[in-house]
Amino acid sequence: MNFESPSHSGSLIGLDGLFNLTMSYRRGSDVFLPYGARHKRGIVAWIVSNWNEQHERVRFYRNLRQYVCVHVFGRDARDLIHDSVVRTVSWYKFYLAFENSLHTDYIKEKLWRNALLSRAVPVVLGPPRENYELFLPADAFIHVKDFSGPRALAAYLKHLDRNHSLYYVHVTSFWAEHYCMACRAVQASRHQNKSMSDIALWFES
Numbered sequence: 001m002n003f004e005s006p007s008h009s010g011s012l013i014g015l016d017g018l019f020n021l022t023m024s025y026r027r028g029s030d031v032f033l034p035y036g037a038r039h040k041r042g043i044v045a046w047i048v049s050n051w052n053e054q055h056e057r058v059r060f061y062r063n064l065r066q067y068v069c070v071h072v073f074g075r076d077a078r079d080l081i082h083d084s085v086v087r088t089v090s091w092y093k094f095y096l097a098f099e100n101s102l103h104t105d106y107i108k109e110k111l112w113r114n115a116l117l118s119r120a121v122p123v124v125l126g127p128p129r130e131n132y133e134l135f136l137p138a139d140a141f142i143h144v145k146d147f148s149g150p151r152a153l154a155a156y157l158k159h160l161d162r163n164h165s166l167y168y169v170h171v172t173s174f175w176a177e178h179y180c181m182a183c184r185a186v187q188a189s190r191h192q193n194k195s196m197s198d199i200a201l202w203f204e205s
Contacts, residue, residue: 043161044070044123045092047085047114048077050100057098057125060150067154070096089118093167094142094157099126107135116140117184121160121170123153139170 022029044064051074052058064070073080073088081088089095095115099106104127115122122141124132129143147153160167 040091040093040120042069042071042092043157044068044094044096045073045089045120046070046096046098047073047080047089047110048098049075051075052100055100056102057096057100060098060125060144061096063150064154067151068157085114086118089114089120092118092120093161094123095120097122097124097126097141099124102126104131105134107132111136111141112184113188121167123157142170 046061048057061070061072071078071092081091095110095118097110097115099108099110102125107124107126111122111124114120123144124141125144126132129138129145132141132143142153142156144150144153147156160170
């Protein structure tokens with residue numbers, strides 16, 4: 001894991017084959033972490049494969065998009081950037097982590113992988129806020145039920161988009177968040193047989 005440039009980092013020569021995963025600002029990293037909100041090009045992203053007009057999440061999205069731009073990716077929408085969920089969502093400040101059904105503790109990978117691993121603030125629709133707070137700090141997500149409706153939520157998202165200091169209230173501690181992300185990446189790749197054979201050449205290029 002490295003967030004400094006090669007010009008301000010120690011040499012990696014002699015460390016070939018030692019690392020299984022990389023996490024840095026480089027787009028080719030296993031865990032891609034672009035620097036800060038200034039690199040984010042969009043406001044809201046949503047990746048959806050199971051599209052059902054009867055689902056509450058689809059109805060909510062259709063109302064929300066009237067007030068804020070939402071880029072939708074998935075089977076019947078835009079293609080993912082480099083065919084990667086993390087790299088796609090990392091370009092956005094917010095991610096719609098909308099569950100397809102609402103039940104206690106039913107919080108799927110939309111929150112953990114799609115949003116948090118991509119450093120996008122999750123906007124959640126699912127169990128009550130109290131249920132999410134069993135797993136996440138209260139400020140680490142935005143719950144749709146905290147607002148009177150899609151219009152009020154959209155106004156809040158656009159307000160955060162214009163005010164970086166307020167936006168970062170919803171981003172958990174930089175190092176704590178990223179060490180957690182590294183742990184999740186290790187868990188997700190535990191069945192891979194992989195090592196970095198030319199890590200110095202890759203990082204210093």
